[in-house]
Amino acid sequence: MPDTASTRAATILVVDDDADIRELIVGQLAQENYQLLSAANLGELRQTLRDHAVDLIVLDLNLPDGDGLSLCRELRGEGSDVQIIMVTARGSAIDRVLGLELGADDYLTKPFEPRELLVRIRNLLRRGRGDNGAQGRAGSARYAHFGPWRLDLVQRRLIAPDDRLVMLSSAEYRLLCHFIEQPNIVLGRETLLPERRATAAFDRSIDLQISRLRQKLSSVAGGSELILTVRGEGYVLASAVDYS
Structure with a gap:
């Protein structure tokens, strides 16, 4: 069962400029009863955050109109506590550390197993809602x-x-x-x-x-x-x- 609050399912925003990857992730998460949103770039992401209450963002690092690292730093600078899992083909230790230092909650390197992403999402949602497990x-x-x-x-x-x-x-x-x-x-x-x-x-x-x-x-x-x-x-x- 997915980790949900008592009143609503968690809302997850999937951000990736590759439509195939975006649809694959959304399709996998749809089986878990999450509320799902998607965006292809930073502009769509920002608009979605203005229109919806989002619990967690699956964020691609490289987007056509900007860098996911900069967006992460921007959100944390604004005081946003939305949880962020960075997903990228760049797998160096420096990228990972930088992403976490700028406020990402977790970091996943492509290619990855959909089950692994699901486990990390559950982990973060539980942590964010104070479930002592x-x-x-x-x-x-x-x-x-x-x-x-x-x-x-x-x-x-x-x-x-x-x-x-x-x-x-x-x-x-x-x-x-x-x-x-x-x-x-x-x-x-x-x-x-x-x-x-x-x-x-x-x-x-x-x-x-x-x-x-x-x-x-x-x-x-x-x-x-x-x-x-x-x-x-x-x-x-x-x-x-x-x-x-």
């Missing part, structure tokens, strides 16, 4: 529900839809808890495995544990795409989490 909803619950799975928080084991039990190692359980506490949020390796971050084999260790956990989750239909890799960032649990 799974941690605030867990309370004294026994089970965490995500995708087709239940996680028994007392006996530390996975339960499949047919009630089959899947045992987890202590490391796998801790790793999965990190994910369910922060669903749809990209988590870096240091967050997922803080006790191993100073070791030489750190990257290999976390990747191996993720692989083992994925194998167990993928043993039922709908479990193979729960944990996604976000290039250069880390991993994300692409699922809502509920408790009972």
Whole structure:
């Protein structure tokens, strides 16, 4: 389910001068019940912001009538708190840092998977609306529900839809808890495995544990795409989490 306020769906403005890319992004997001607007240049973007309340902008960096970086700086200078994801074919670290310093909330390099963009949008909308996520909803619950799975928080084991039990190692359980506490949020390796971050084999260790956990989750239909890799960032649990 998309992250929406209690009274309305989030409004997202997609800005790209390439009509095919613009329509592709809008088409993907339309499946998530967001209110969608689009613009081909900065002029149309500014007019749209005057006419509509926008929660988030997916902003191409290079536009025919100006630079997305300048627009981002302009909006922040005016005090706008609209969330901005910059999307560009320019993938250098300097561009990324500059975009974030000028007020972008996130930065995505073309080509990208539509699912990755969706995860980042959900993440930003949740952050902007002050949702404290799974941690605030867990309370004294026994089970965490995500995708087709239940996680028994007392006996530390996975339960499949047919009630089959899947045992987890202590490391796998801790790793999965990190994910369910922060669903749809990209988590870096240091967050997922803080006790191993100073070791030489750190990257290999976390990747191996993720692989083992994925194998167990993928043993039922709908479990193979729960944990996604976000290039250069880390991993994300692409699922809502509920408790009972």
